[in-house]
Amino acid sequence: MAKLTKKQKEVATKFDVAKSYNVSDASSIVKDTTSAKFDASVDLAIRLGVDPRKANQMVRGVVTLPHGTGKDVKVLVLCTPDKEEEAKAAGADHVGLDEYVAKIKEGWTDVDVIITMPSCMGKLGPLGRILGPRGLMPNPKTGTVTMDVAKAVTEVKAGKIDFKVDKYGIIHAGVAKASFDAAKIADNANELIQTIVKLKPTAAKGIYIKSITMSSTMGAGVKVDLKSI
16 A cells, blocks of 8 residues: 655645535635645536436536636637727737637647637637637637627636536536635635536436535545535
């Protein structure tokens, strides 16, 4: 059996890995046991009782976290010239169209979110093989294909994130930074959890939320008590 490191032994004294905690306590534990030398992300892994292969059991959506993500989100807006100024004024990091389409074709993807207009989607179609695997393809369902590009930029910068269940039935999402107060971590986590609860597909049978684990980058996972949500 592998020996525990000094840090692992220290973490083991702070909580019981076999026990489940409410969101507030889990947030405090994750914050207290984070040992990374950088400002680690706090993530949730939510296992759902759905079959993602069936369209009527797909769970995806967007949520605006009350305290933001703590991350400086780089936003690219691909729009017509008449929308460029309002996109820049809203805080977009990159604004343009043809020149950025060309850069992406060459492999450039140094952004976190891409927002565009319905009229520009035709130019993005050929970029699907590049943007799709990186989760960067704009989608009307997540609000990243819109005429109101300024509003979309503002929301993303303020902490709007999109989530989607993966092929294993799990939603992974970063909800905060370890430097946040535990109360703010809990607020953000609860906002995501409650949003997912409301999105339960009518076709999903049995237990909808099977497990929730909260963890920080390189940190231990803390089980969340499902009865507490």
